[in-house]
Amino acid sequence: MKRFFYSAFFAVSLLSAPSLEAQNLKIGIVDTEMIVKQMPEAIDADSRIKDVAKKYQDSLEAIQRDFTARLEQYKKGEAMMTADAKRKAEDDLKVLQQQYMQFEQEKFGATGEIARVRENFLAPLRKKVQTGIEAIAKEEKMSFVFDKSNPVLMYAEEKYDITFRVIDRIKRGGGK
Numbered sequence: 001m002k003r004f005f006y007s008a009f010f011a012v013s014l015l016s017a018p019s020l021e022a023q024n025l026k027i028g029i030v031d032t033e034m035i036v037k038q039m040p041e042a043i044d045a046d047s048r049i050k051d052v053a054k055k056y057q058d059s060l061e062a063i064q065r066d067f068t069a070r071l072e073q074y075k076k077g078e079a080m081m082t083a084d085a086k087r088k089a090e091d092d093l094k095v096l097q098q099q100y101m102q103f104e105q106e107k108f109g110a111t112g113e114i115a116r117v118r119e120n121f122l123a124p125l126r127k128k129v130q131t132g133i134e135a136i137a138k139e140e141k142m143s144f145v146f147d148k149s150n151p152v153l154m155y156a157e158e159k160y161d162i163t164f165r166v167i168d169r170i171k172r173g174g175g176k
Helices: 004-016 034-040 038-078 083-108 113-139 164-173
Strands: 028-032 144-147 152-156
Touching: 004 144, 028 113, 034 038, 034 113, 038 083, 038 113, 113 152
Parallel strands: 028 144
Antiparallel strands: 144 152
């Protein structure tokens, strides 16, 4: 959301700038989500990601079933167990619970296996979309292109990049 406000502020600032150059700006909007949904390779990637996730989900459910069965067995026999046997059974349950959480994190976490698989499939698609956006923006002589599905600047003409001017100003002590 923060990026949207920055992008919107940027666009409004450019449009309201008094220079003649700002009046010649051409801004485009693109819906990358819709574009990706139309790509056959995206549909295939989504299917493959779901297959991988299903395999890991099945394994996770098996661990959960094993934990539940052992917990029920523990509860049934708890009254007749010695203190050492209880402690061992509880430790075994804790280990199994930790295995479950570790497996879930390794496979489904933000940096887990599924996230890596998703990134491997989607990175080439994003590059293809970005290349298409840049090509159309240049053909149509657009200065800026914003994504409406994920409000972010997707393309900007290089001549509007003021990065090095800002660095120079800061280095000279005029960052105010």
